[in-house]
Amino acid sequence: MTLAFVREDARMPTATSPPRPGTEAGPAALPRNAGAVLAIACAAQFMVILDVSIVNVALPSLRAELHLSAVGQQWIVNAYTLGFAGLLLLGGRAADLVGTKRAFLTGLTVFTLASLVGGFATDGALLIAARAVQGVGGALLAPATLTLITTTFTEPAARTRAVGAWSAVMAAGGATGAIVGGVLTQYAGWRWVFFVNVPLGLVLLAAALAYVPAAAGARGGLRRLDLPGAATVTAGLTALVYGIISSETHGWDSATVWVPVAAAVVLLAAFVLIESRVAHPLVPLAILRRRTLATANLVVILIGAAMFSMWFLVSLHLQQVLGYDALRAGLCFVPGSLAIIAGARVATRVVDRAGARPLLMTGMALSTVGFAWLSQIRAGGSYAADVLAPFLLVTLGMGLASMPVTMTATSGIPREQAGLASGLANTSRQVGGALGLAVLGTIASHTTAAALAHNAHDVPAALAAGYGRGLLIAAVCTACAALGGLALPGRGRTAKP
Structure with a gap:
């Protein structure tokens, strides 16, 4: 799917292509291997995002074999997103300081090896640890993919097409993960959800060595990485999510909840203080004064x-309420994958004429309606009657919105900060995902527990009520994202600094 999607963009003219009549090859001409770089960057990003959702369909099998609790089940997902989100900023700066190719290869190697360990895991603790290391590898890899694109495709129209391909592949990765996870879990077992990354990683390593141009980082780049900043932001985010998830089994007045939340506040405040004082901050606070960039990243968090x-919620509803097996549940996500790709293709074609704001607001309005409709899921319903139509609205809206907001968050940035901007955009998405899953998953669990307290015998109805409440809060998130679009550029080129 990835290579088929980028095939059109891979044929974009390169530096050796003859100029069209009436044009001249100039500084905007693309490098010889631009098409290959685009395909490699999109494939790597697809693999990283795939792993956010590929385990969702496998969770019931994982829980049964490894004897996981409901909280442990969430941590299989959250360990990855936290390792990813917490170090994405460091990964973005690493691409700027030590070279994009070096960061790409390092991240891909770590990711592939951690996937191998995860496939061999014999208990929940080892699997959660492997998922966290996967996230660390992804944190190095993902910013490098977007930096490769934004520094290779400098001509505006070519960059629009390239970022459009990258955004669509990234958005489709979530839905495709459920499909791939369902097929693998059903026919090969849940371990292949992790093993599948190994051959993919090896192929990408060989391709990157052959086609990605070497780019030397700044001299002494490693010494300029802001490790204290990375440590405090990672620990702060982890503590925050841990505290929120702990509220599922402990009250909010429990020390198990408020101690990590308080620690998160202190650590994140320390991060801001460190960034304001170190010579080479992980996030120069001045970059956040760019109104368009700051707003775009806030919107990305909500999305x-x-x-x-x-x-997470729809996958569990399909299996635990409607009784679908892993394969059938995975196949239910196929229409959503197609809708995301369709939305992204439309956005790519019209963003230069319409601007980021109308596309984002239209997409988020569609997703909001879809989420509100999807929140009405019930135990006695069916996929065709209760899930399919609203799911298509949600995913079509996501496809329309993802590309323009990514363009806005990474355009108008100096080349030496391209990795940082890419890291911020990816970090915002992953931080939003980790916090959203913690909050919405916890709300769903509390709602289910309250329903069971009234009727302990109707478990499917209680689960459906919990998942529906979580999806309703998702509608609030997308509605807020639509309102945030009012602060983004309207017609004309996206992303003026």
Whole structure:
């Protein structure tokens, strides 16, 4: 799917292509291997995002074999997103300082090896640890993919097409993960949800070595990485999510909840203080004064919270309420994958004429209606009657919105900060996903527990009520994202600094 989608963009003219009549090859001409770089970057990003959702369909099998609790089940997903989100900023700066190719290859190697370990895991603790290391590899890899694109495709029209391909592949990765996870879990077992990354990683390593141009990082780049900043932001986010998830089994007045939440506030405040004082900050605070960039990243957080939670909640509803097996549940996500790709293709074609704001607001309005409709799921319903139509609205809206907001968050940025902007955009998405899953998953669990307290015998109805409540909060997230679009550029080129 990935290579088929980028095939059209891979044929974009390169530096060796003859100029069209009436044009001249100039500084905007693309490097010789631009098409291959685009395909490699999209494939790597697809693999990273795939792993956010590929385990969702396998969760019931994982829970049964490894004897996981409901909280442990959430941590299989959250360990990855937290390792990913917490170090994405460091990964973005690494691409700027030590070279994009070096960061890409390192991240891909770590990701592939961690996937191998995860496939061999014999208990929940080892699997959660492997997922966290996968996230670390993804944190190095993902910003490098977007940096490769934004520094290779500098001509505006070519960059629009390239980022459009990258955004669509990224958005489709979530839905495709459920499909691939369902097929693998049903026919090969849940371990192949992790093993599948190994051959893919090896192929990408060989392709990157052959086609990605070497780019030397700044001299002494590793010494300029802001490790204290990375440590405090990672620990702060982890503590925050842990505290929220712990509220599922402990009250909010429990020390198990408020101690990590308080620690998160202190750690994140320390992060801001460190960034304001170190010579080479992980996030120069001045970059956040760019109104368009700051707003775009806030919108990305909200989109990530809604999207990541959707894969989790809908997958569990299909299996635990409607009784679908892993394969059937995975196949139910096929229409959503197609809708995301269709929305992204439309956005790519019209964003330069319409601007980011109308596309984002239209997409988020569609997703909001879809989520509100989807929140009405019930135990006695069916996929065709209760899930399919609203799911298509949600995913079509996500496809329309993802590309323009990514363009806005990464355009108008100096080349030496391209990795940082890419890291911020990816971090915002993953932070939103981790926090959204923690909050919405916890709300769903509390709602289910309350329903069971009234009727302990109707478990499917209680589960459906919980998943529906979580999806309703997702509708609130996308509605807020639509309102945030009012602050983004309207007609004309996206992303003026």
